[in-house]
Amino acid sequence: xxxxxxxxxxxxxxxxxxxxxxxxxxxxxxxxxxxxxxxxxxxxxxxxxxxxxxxxxxxxxxxxxxxxxxxxxxxxxxxxxxxxxxxxxxxxxxxxxxxxxxxxxxxxxxxxxxxxxxxxxxxxxxxxxxxxxxxxxxxxxxxxxxxxxxxxxxxxxxxxxxxxxxxxxxxxxxxxxxxxxxxxxxxxxxxxxxxxxxxxxxxxxxxxxxxxxxxxxxxxxxxxxxxxxxxxxxxxxxxxxxxxxxxxxxxxxxxxxxxxxxxxxxxxxxxxxxxxxxxxxxxxxxxxxxxxxxxxxxxxxxxxxxxxxxxxxxxx
Numbered sequence: 001x002x003x004x005x006x007x008x009x010x011x012x013x014x015x016x017x018x019x020x021x022x023x024x025x026x027x028x029x030x031x032x033x034x035x036x037x038x039x040x041x042x043x044x045x046x047x048x049x050x051x052x053x054x055x056x057x058x059x060x061x062x063x064x065x066x067x068x069x070x071x072x073x074x075x076x077x078x079x080x081x082x083x084x085x086x087x088x089x090x091x092x093x094x095x096x097x098x099x100x101x102x103x104x105x106x107x108x109x110x111x112x113x114x115x116x117x118x119x120x121x122x123x124x125x126x127x128x129x130x131x132x133x134x135x136x137x138x139x140x141x142x143x144x145x146x147x148x149x150x151x152x153x154x155x156x157x158x159x160x161x162x163x164x165x166x167x168x169x170x171x172x173x174x175x176x177x178x179x180x181x182x183x184x185x186x187x188x189x190x191x192x193x194x195x196x197x198x199x200x201x202x203x204x205x206x207x208x209x210x211x212x213x214x215x216x217x218x219x220x221x222x223x224x225x226x227x228x229x230x231x232x233x234x235x236x237x238x239x240x241x242x243x244x245x246x247x248x249x250x251x252x253x254x255x256x257x258x259x260x261x262x263x264x265x266x267x268x269x270x271x272x273x274x275x276x277x278x279x280x281x282x283x284x285x286x287x288x289x290x291x292x293x294x295x296x297x298x299x300x301x302x303x304x305x306x307x308x309x310x311x312x313x314x315x316x
Contacts, residue, residue, distance in 0.1 A: 011201040027263035033311035046092040052261035065101035110141035162199035175232040266304025
């Protein structure tokens, strides 16, 4: 989609409200958040995903048969993984959940505005075919309906943001991010995944520092505020492949060969960034991870842990 087409989209909302989905992190131990990092070497993909979730406490900590569960993956562009969620990864997650009786699952998605419409991306990348084979409903977030959600006093850069109205219909939300460097936001993992729940027209304000010269409103500081109303119940991140430069659609490819899981966005993203930093490159994450501006802003907003001491890592 050209920038002119984005500007031409009408921003129509059905209502304005204070909607929130803010579950407590269920995946804790001894008062600390837990992150698992599981090697996929010599393991089948579904086995690795299952072990990653089991290491933090298991699916039944947050999901139960009968729950209406939204799966938010990353189908940002029409490029191969890790630019997007690997269909095999999505399939393995769905199969694992259904094996435990969690079968009321829906995939919801909005692609990045340069690649929209989302339906084209999903068709091009075979996601509709994958979803049909899994009997998995898909909501195209391009189409609305939308609700303006007031963000409250914590937000500096937004008064309200339009989120897809269907979010109110789900009991649980599961994030399935990729692990990528991002040429504007420094990195894109679980915190930034929330952007794909919002109205495409709000991307104009999100990117205003680049497209409208608002250098005092950097995208990487506005982006964490978009996560204020919605916290995922569970995050499972595919780190088998990653970009360590450029991103989000392409970059230098590395293969960490890991799956991560957590209930804390900051903890899992910090560990993901550390993995990317283990491949030294000329990129935007060459600094202490806790000094990355979006991490600092996310801490200010209370989106998760605020230090190494507040979480533990389980590896296998």
